[in-house]
Amino acid sequence: MAVVDERRFRMTIMKHTILIVSAVLSLSGCGVYKPYSRPQVETDGLYRDVPTEDTVTMATLSWRELFTDPQLQTLVEEGLERNTDLRIARLRVEEAEAVLKNARLSYLPSVSLNPEGGIGRYDGVTTKTYNLGASAVWEIDIFGKVTNAKRGARAALESSRAYEQAVQTRLVATVANSYYTLLMLDRQLAVNERTLATWEKSVKVLEALKQAGKSNDAAVLQARANRMALESSVLALRRSIHETENALSVLLAMSPAAIERGTLNGQRFPEEVSVGVPLQLLANRPDVRQAEYNLAQAFYAVNAARAAFYPSLTLSGSLGWTNNGGAVTNPAAWLANAVGSLVQPLFNRGTNRANLKIAKARQEEAVLLFRQSLLDAGKEVNNALTAWQTARQQVEIAGSQITVLREAVRKTELLMRHSPTNYLEVLTAQQSLLAAEQAEAQARFAEIQGVIDLYHALGGGM
Numbered sequence: 001m002a003v004v005d006e007r008r009f010r011m012t013i014m015k016h017t018i019l020i021v022s023a024v025l026s027l028s029g030c031g032v033y034k035p036y037s038r039p040q041v042e043t044d045g046l047y048r049d050v051p052t053e054d055t056v057t058m059a060t061l062s063w064r065e066l067f068t069d070p071q072l073q074t075l076v077e078e079g080l081e082r083n084t085d086l087r088i089a090r091l092r093v094e095e096a097e098a099v100l101k102n103a104r105l106s107y108l109p110s111v112s113l114n115p116e117g118g119i120g121r122y123d124g125v126t127t128k129t130y131n132l133g134a135s136a137v138w139e140i141d142i143f144g145k146v147t148n149a150k151r152g153a154r155a156a157l158e159s160s161r162a163y164e165q166a167v168q169t170r171l172v173a174t175v176a177n178s179y180y181t182l183l184m185l186d187r188q189l190a191v192n193e194r195t196l197a198t199w200e201k202s203v204k205v206l207e208a209l210k211q212a213g214k215s216n217d218a219a220v221l222q223a224r225a226n227r228m229a230l231e232s233s234v235l236a237l238r239r240s241i242h243e244t245e246n247a248l249s250v251l252l253a254m255s256p257a258a259i260e261r262g263t264l265n266g267q268r269f270p271e272e273v274s275v276g277v278p279l280q281l282l283a284n285r286p287d288v289r290q291a292e293y294n295l296a297q298a299f300y301a302v303n304a305a306r307a308a309f310y311p312s313l314t315l316s317g318s319l320g321w322t323n324n325g326g327a328v329t330n331p332a333a334w335l336a337n338a339v340g341s342l343v344q345p346l347f348n349r350g351t352n353r354a355n356l357k358i359a360k361a362r363q364e365e366a367v368l369l370f371r372q373s374l375l376d377a378g379k380e381v382n383n384a385l386t387a388w389q390t391a392r393q394q395v396e397i398a399g400s401q402i403t404v405l406r407e408a409v410r411k412t413e414l415l416m417r418h419s420p421t422n423y424l425e426v427l428t429a430q431q432s433l434l435a436a437e438q439a440e441a442q443a444r445f446a447e448i449q450g451v452i453d454l455y456h457a458l459g460g461g462m
Helices: 002-030 070-082 084-105 145-211 217-251 278-284 286-307 349-418 423-457
Strands: 110-113 116-122 125-140 312-322 333-343
Touching: 070 084, 070 145, 084 145, 145 217, 145 286, 145 423, 278 286, 278 349, 286 349, 349 423
Parallel strands: none
Antiparallel strands: 110 125, 116 125, 125 312, 312 333
16 A cells, blocks of 8 residues: 555656646746847937948047036036935935845745744643744746746846936936026126117117207107117016026025026037947937836746746745643654645636736837837937037027127228218117127027037937
8 A cells, every 4th residue: 555655656746747847848938038138129210311330429428528617517516416306216226226136035945933932731730832943935936937027126127227327317418408508698698788788878879869959759769668678688587597596406406596607608519529320329328228128127027927827836844843742841852844835826827818918018018118219319319419510500600790790880880980870870780789699699509508418319428
């Protein structure tokens, strides 16, 4: 009888072994252990009308090399240290690191201590019981559940790191944009104040000409209306400067305050910019990398959903020291046991199929989002490059226009002194010059914005 039982036991072990081997072999074919690989993406043609042979890109420049204004650099450093969104992103990285560490520990057995003790009295006899022991449970990862969980946690960590870099790059670009906005507003305010002074002088001159019979009420009233419009414009610019300073202060996690800054004319940037090849966006753009790591997470989620169809193999055991029954006279002794279990899901196959279908749908969604993020990145590079090129041309045109208008003002003033040229002609020439200076300031700011947008669109160096 004992021989028969032993044979049955051996046959059972053999069957389970064959089952496990067959399952492992089948797993290699269904992709449970398959690592993530990037799907096919098209990068050719992402840059429109841009030579893509040169691999040098502005993204390799540090923000300190690009934004050389010392006061701006101080503001950026404060933002990198204090900005709330960036600090939250760093905390998310720490959370992801802890999750990955926990996933790695899943490969090790789970060990727990479970001491027990008791005392009782029955029929005049005192009994004491105790059990000093430890137990361990270990799931053998032959079906890829733990492996896929670890790989998914690794992808989640890299995704959180990419998100942190995206927040950091966006923060640098936003601080720089706000700073240069202040410089542009300062320039516009200075031009408007000069224009206002010109109109105040014009009103006085026209009133004098009216007294001399060389002007009329209509001209005087029009000049006064123009002066009042300039006064309103100056007030609006001062309000914009105040609001921009407040917004920049909040971005730096500080109370609203005045911002120390330089001048728009004192800013220097590279004469030429390079965008590199489109393929570099996959490595440089943090949002593109984040989208790909999200795709990797979805991929391993599909693997995990497939692994749920297969049994789980668990080994457990305990080792302890006990008094073997509890009588005070009984000697203590060692107690040990070991159990192996193979659990095959039977009644939740429908749930597993639904979970697999959901995981596959989310993977397809992640693929689409990844490819769309690359298209969006290419669009942003194209738009920023076009804006920069256009603004540079506008700056050159505005500079030439200012030179011409200054000469026109000079000659008109000379004509007024030596000929019957009307003062209104001089006024018109001066207003045209001031308007050109305003346009030049706006074009210069647009050029700087193009550089900032390119820095951000290409992934920005740290």
